[in-house]
Amino acid sequence: MAARKDAEKCDYILKLVVLGDSAVGKTSLVYQYTEHTFSESHVHTIGIDFKKRIIDVDGKKCKLLIWDTAGQEQFRAITSTLYRGTHGVIVVYDTQDISSFQNIPNWLQEIAKHRDDVPKILVGNKNDNSKTKVVSTRNARRFSKQQGIPLFETSAKENTNVEQAFEEITRLAIKHSMEMLLKPQEMPPDVITLNEQASGVIRSNAEQGTTKIKNDRKKCC
Ligand code: GTP
Numbered sequence: 001m002a003a004r005k006d007a008e009k010c011d012y013i014l015k016l017v018v019l020g021d022s023a024v025g026k027t028s029l030v031y032q033y034t035e036h037t038f039s040e041s042h043v044h045t046i047g048i049d050f051k052k053r054i055i056d057v058d059g060k061k062c063k064l065l066i067w068d069t070a071g072q073e074q075f076r077a078i079t080s081t082l083y084r085g086t087h088g089v090i091v092v093y094d095t096q097d098i099s100s101f102q103n104i105p106n107w108l109q110e111i112a113k114h115r116d117d118v119p120k121i122l123v124g125n126k127n128d129n130s131k132t133k134v135v136s137t138r139n140a141r142r143f144s145k146q147q148g149i150p151l152f153e154t155s156a157k158e159n160t161n162v163e164q165a166f167e168e169i170t171r172l173a174i175k176h177s178m179e180m181l182l183k184p185q186e187m188p189p190d191v192i193t194l195n196e197q198a199s200g201v202i203r204s205n206a207e208q209g210t211t212k213i214k215n216d217r218k219k220c221c
């Protein structure tokens with residue numbers, strides 16, 4: 001009931017997925033963003049964890065459903081079912097762990113297998129200790145430019161750039177969804193279902209991977 005009330009007040013409901021190697025700080029980023037907390041301990045995420053937050057972006061109320069995935073290898077099979085209905089992906093590496101950065105192309109390939117067009121941002125987390133930083137900003141920027149994916153260097157620990165990263169993926173997700181609405185013939189049917197005309201509000205049940213458009217905005221806000 002409360003969830004339905006939330007949804008009714010929102011202009012957009014967006015499903016965001018957080019991916020990356022184990023221990024890069026995915027859960028820490030999500031907790032910092034949704035609960036403003038940080039823990040020094042590493043408790044492996046098992047399968048998928050869900051968090052939500054409602055934010056205003058450019059005057060629009062957005063409900064973000066954030067899927068925090070497990071980075072451990074044995075859960076990759078679960079993550080492969082994730083992409084349905086996803087509006088944006090946050091791909092995280094650890095600025096203090098080169099292998100997590102080297103693994104980013106594999107994550108991007110994995111995403112492309114399922115949803116080539118989904119908006120993405122690249123997040124270099126743990127950017128709070130210059131002495132132990134091994135992935136330079138320069139290299140990361142070069143890579144992000146090559147890929148055409150915006151880069152954010154963050155610290156979940158110090159709450160640096162976390163808000164900005166989530167805000168950017170939200171903006172990109174909204175922009176992409178609106179563009180898709182204007183090109184219904186290119187829409188993956190399992191992701192967005194056009195009800196009527198393309199100028200309405202996105203009403204989504206992202207948990208179930210479906211998004212519907214309602215053309216009468218006043219009714220739902
Ligand atoms: P999996 O669930 O196993 O995939 O790991 P995860 O990516 O969710 O990592 P998690 O958020 O659990 O963090 C792993 C470890 O890194 C924890 O000990 C955190 O305290 C630490 N950590 C996370 N973010 C930061 C950060 O911004 N700076 C520093 N210094 N440590 C961080």
Ligand code: MG
Pocket residue numbers: 026027028043044045068069070071
């Ligand atoms: Mg985790």
